[in-house]
Amino acid sequence: MDFALLLVIAVAVTGVIWLLDALFWRPARRQRLADSAESGELEKMSPKAREKALKDPWPVDYARSFFPVLLVVLLLRSFLVEPFQIPSGSMRPTLTVGDFILVNKFSYGLRLPVVNTQLVELGKPERGDVMVFRFPKDPGVNFIKRVVGLPGDEIRYQDKQLYVNGEPVPKQLLETGPERAPEELLLKEQLGDVTHKIYNNPHAPGPQMRSVEVPEGHYFVMGDNRDHSNDSRYWGFVPEENVVGKAFAVWMHWNGGLPSFTEVRGIH
Incomplete structure (x- = not known):
């Protein structure tokens, strides 16, 4: 198993997800929530459905958490x-x-x-x-x-x-x-x-x-x-x-x- 290759792939995947979310997905989610709140749909949701609507998708949540850690490990391991x-x-x-x-x-x-x-x-x-x-x-x-x-x-x-x-x-x-x-x-x-x-x-x-x-x-x-x-x-x-x-x-x-x-x- 080539650990360096796996680490590079993990950094690339989590980094791309984090970047796409910052540029496109998060603004789109916020706009949908704003539209739902303005139309009153958000208030009509059950507490569970409202919590799900306000929460980031799990791939985005994991990528945001792991990307900086994996990047630091990659840099330290590769260059120091x-x-x-x-x-x-x-x-x-x-x-x-x-x-x-x-x-x-x-x-x-x-x-x-x-x-x-x-x-x-x-x-x-x-x-x-x-x-x-x-x-x-x-x-x-x-x-x-x-x-x-x-x-x-x-x-x-x-x-x-x-x-x-x-x-x-x-x-x-x-x-x-x-x-x-x-x-x-x-x-x-x-x-x-x-x-x-x-x-x-x-x-x-x-x-x-x-x-x-x-x-x-x-x-x-x-x-x-x-x-x-x-x-x-x-x-x-x-x-x-x-x-x-x-x-x-x-x-x-x-x-x-x-x-x-x-x-x-x-x-x-």
């Missing part, structure tokens, strides 16, 4: 901040299943909802950003990964080591068998100006990837859970037009049971 839920563990340990995140929609420019056409360019994805994008193989599905390659970069991944432009990305072992993932190694990685944590599994060979150059207008992305992430190593690059926004905060965690707000934090 949009909430998402993390459905998989590909971004562990940075993000876990059940995290509800906030995505900045204007970090990479203002885009029209549904069609995703950029109106104003305000910035570009940077190396190390945690980015939400529409999956190139199925644009109806949103993915979240970390940007590791910018246009023109040369990317290679071999023996669990990421190389950018021929240089190994610095990483440091923090813990063997951490409590939340006993089978993994917890490492700290320095990707551009961003320091973040990743998992590597010492018991699995993991993917090997020869050097590839990121085309213009595209990005190379990977999950922080390096041996358990369906990312650019398998299906290729993310086109600029598929970019949704930059994830910047976790505002709630819910994975069954009661929602928890103890995991509120920024995303790095």
